[in-house]
Amino acid sequence: MKYEYIAYNESASDDELLSDLKRVCTQCNTGGLTMKQYSNYGKYDCSTFLRRFETWNKSLEKAGIPLTQQYWTEENLFENIENAWIRKGSQPRRRDMDDKRLSHISSGAYLRKFGRWSDALKAFVAYINAEEAIITTHDEEQLIGASHRTARDINLRLRFRVLQRDNFTCRACGASPAKDPSVELQVDHIFPWSKGGETEIDNLQTLCSKCNQGKGNML
Ligand SMILES: [Zn+2]
Numbered sequence: 001m002k003y004e005y006i007a008y009n010e011s012a013s014d015d016e017l018l019s020d021l022k023r024v025c026t027q028c029n030t031g032g033l034t035m036k037q038y039s040n041y042g043k044y045d046c047s048t049f050l051r052r053f054e055t056w057n058k059s060l061e062k063a064g065i066p067l068t069q070q071y072w073t074e075e076n077l078f079e080n081i082e083n084a085w086i087r088k089g090s091q092p093r094r095r096d097m098d099d100k101r102l103s104h105i106s107s108g109a110y111l112r113k114f115g116r117w118s119d120a121l122k123a124f125v126a127y128i129n130a131e132e133a134i135i136t137t138h139d140e141e142q143l144i145g146a147s148h149r150t151a152r153d154i155n156l157r158l159r160f161r162v163l164q165r166d167n168f169t170c171r172a173c174g175a176s177p178a179k180d181p182s183v184e185l186q187v188d189h190i191f192p193w194s195k196g197g198e199t200e201i202d203n204l205q206t207l208c209s210k211c212n213q214g215k216g217n218m219l
Pocket of ligand 1: 170171172173174175207208209210211212
């Protein structure tokens, strides 16, 4: 029996092996695929892949599966929700996270971290609504100097609040990624930071990259 089992493995074509990897990856729905996951649901022995494709990662690569499971930081995950939200123009659904045009981190990564998609959204909203942290690093304090109360950089939290207030549309021309996916929104200082403007919600506005560039040229 053992001999037949190995023979069966070895007789599988590369395509058969790779399509079984893809099948299991889809079934697990976790973005990547570990050897452990594959050995639970796969048709072939993991060692067959190693013999055929040298390493597990190379096997995944050949099958077009993202390399192993990536462990995203909370900041990565929230930033990606923010992007999906902007591109969609409204709160993303779980399946939106598997749409490559909206999101580069799959819904599986959120489910691993938060359990349910609704809990991921709640965590994101709580993060956005949390009180602003005071400027943290010493370097930043030095950069700000005496002329500013705030740092120039607009953090994720503030950026999202501005975009949401402006309905994810350019305040100059009304363009939005939800209507035209090629539109890129930026958050801009109304009164430039370099001239003493602060990084505060009232001094920030949403502009598309074209209008923002136009504004820059005018100054
Ligand atoms: Zn615009």
